[in-house]
Amino acid sequence: KAGVTQTPRYLIKTRGQQVTLSCSPISGHRSVSWYQQTPGQGLQFLFEYFSETQRNKGNFPGRFSGRQFSNSRSEMNVSTLELGDSALYLCASSLATTNEKLFFGSGTQLSVL
């Protein structure tokens, strides 16, 4: 069974631009969540989707948004990029929102210059 796939693996953008990251969950997994990982703040929850609906949202500004498609694939978008958005963005999938075991992708390393 293929794991969680995130694309692209690396991304370099400049301030003010926008970016879209993609996540394909494990087949059969309907819950997808996104996390931002930085050396200073650790792993921070962004949002979670289940059956194309956002179920939870973390404490991030509205520049961070996401969506989930009918095949459970998910995208997250960051608009008007700031230097502080440089981070590893991780996607995780699970069978359901109440499932305790998350399967993570390798992440997208975003650098904002």
Add this chain to the structure above:
Amino acid sequence: GQSLEQPSEVTAVEGAIVQINCTYQTSGFYGLSWYQQHDGGAPTFLSYNGLDGLEETGRFSSFLSRSDSYGYLLLQELQMKDSASYFCAVRDNYGQNFVFGPGTRLSVLP
């Protein structure tokens, strides 16, 4: 809200036993999970404690005490490949999103 604390670094030698603690302040949660992350890699699930007590999975064991707001991950027969960061996490039973601890970097020395 949820808040978890872990030691930032732990060092041990091959073959030894190491315990990584996780203390938390939370209004309610379903259980305590542990994840391992090697440098440049994805976090991978290690164990979950839904109830108080000890859970054993091979060389790894995890423990939870809700009355003490405390849990730990125990790694036995340490190997060089165990050098990684270890995160505890809880799923908030109000918002139902995961909250991760700051992570403990384990260095295993030969």
